[in-house]
Amino acid sequence: MDKVAEILAEASAEAVEPRFRALAAGEVMEKAPGEIVTVADREAEVIITRRLRELLPVPVVGEEAVAADPELALAIRDEPAVWLVDPVDGTSNFVAGRPDYAVMCSLVRTGRTVASWIWQPSTATAYRAELGAGAWRDGVRLTRPPAPADPAELSGILKSRFLDPDHRRRLEANRSAFGATSPGRSAAGVEYPDVAEGRCDFILYWRTLPWDHAPGSLLVTEAGGVSARFDGTPYRPEAPGCEDGLLVAADPHTWELTRGILLGA
Template sequence: MARSLNVQISARAAILARHLIQLILGALSESSERSFMLNINMEKVADIITDVADSQIIPRFGKLCAQDIHFKSKDNPVTIADKEAEKELSTRLLDLLVGSKVVGEEAFDKDQSISDRFSGDSPVWIIDPVDGTKPFIAGEPFYGVIVSLAEQNQVIASWLYDPTSKEFITAQKCAGAYYKGRKLSVLPADSVENMSGILGWRIHNSFEKKGVFLSSQSTPSIDRMYSSCHDYARLVVDGPHFSGQTTQVHFHSLLQTCTPWDCSAGVLIHSEAGGYTSHWNGKAFSPSHYGRGLLSAPSEESWHEIKNWLSSCCVFPE
């Protein structure tokens, strides 16, 4: 009897030991997966972004000469501010997180193979040094700086910065989205005709050509995109009034063609504020998915409702 009892106790001890080992291994794995996120000082990154904006961007606002502006392609300008800001941001962020890599908009324009960095093990900084280059050139304050950090092709931290008002929106994965210490949230979903949205300028133009913006009770309120930095800010309730606006219209949804530097930071902020984002084909967002249609909505259910309405108007990239 005693021997049988000892065998039972030993068997239970072995089972408990196995469970304990699994828990320890799981905790170590989770700790390893989160290591970069836990080691990132959000304020230090914000300080770097502010410093670079003060030295490379703001002094050039409204003061660009013709030789300071070039075109990567038709209707796609780049300025000396874009180039110099990305260069300095890249250097300082790489120094901040040893072993990390960078995918910047201007660097990608010269070498598209750098997008392969998303599939590697190193964390990747994603940089849009001057988001809204056209307004920046025109001397209009609807531009910003966008930085995010990805690990294993998933965005884990984000910064949207408006140099004019010197305001940030930030987010960390599983930790919420914040503005001046206040937690942000998206507008609640409503029926499609009562919701409002923002369209990327290429998609907006295709809508106009098809005459979609006819006044109708069944047509949602739709605005044209200014810059990703400002427009993702407009998707969150109680978000900042960037550029000193006294009033700000908040929107329910945003549809655009995905580029990692335009979308990565905003998608995380929108998600951490309670929203739902997916590629047009229903697949989850990843920063490596360049050129795919991307739709953000207050919820998964409203995402499908908005997509169905949009699909009746135009065809979008998968």
């Protein structure tokens, strides 16, 4: 667990942090319509990939590698173990000079996330989680504090950009039942820790790219929360395009309450 945390922090120090608010012309590119990538993303992923393979020689499914060759993502389904890597989560924030970005990694065995790591460079904060063993921030065990019982006192993040029209309609009609909602911080590696530590009570996502959601989902569930598909099925990482829709919450009661209000379920 400690070695992977070191790999992320060292790759960040080498390839990511020196470019924060210092990206040169030509170091930001569009990899797909509306999706940007930087030299920091690509260089950090190369470093992390090489060092993870030295640690455990299984396939590495990195966000940027999959952008170049989508077939790589099928290893999540086909291989007994894979690493998932998001070299710069929150790239739009990174490019804009906002501090909400993270470097993330997960280990997946037989389709289930068994360990995860999140490094937040701007605050030098390290999160990690291990299946059945707990969640930590900088070596301190995390236990999610109780969420308010009254939905009018709950705070949450609602990601509506990729929602289908029916879910968007229901979400917009029912969001006023909560105390406060926001579009989030454009970085799963910041938003999931907010739930795990009690700064936010729930998040509704639609698009669930595995490198974005495997690390934080394990962190939240090991801290006592819930990360599940809209039908209640616990989250499992899937190749892009396989399954969407995810509700994350502080505890089982908050998850059921939030789903009932937002989705009418």
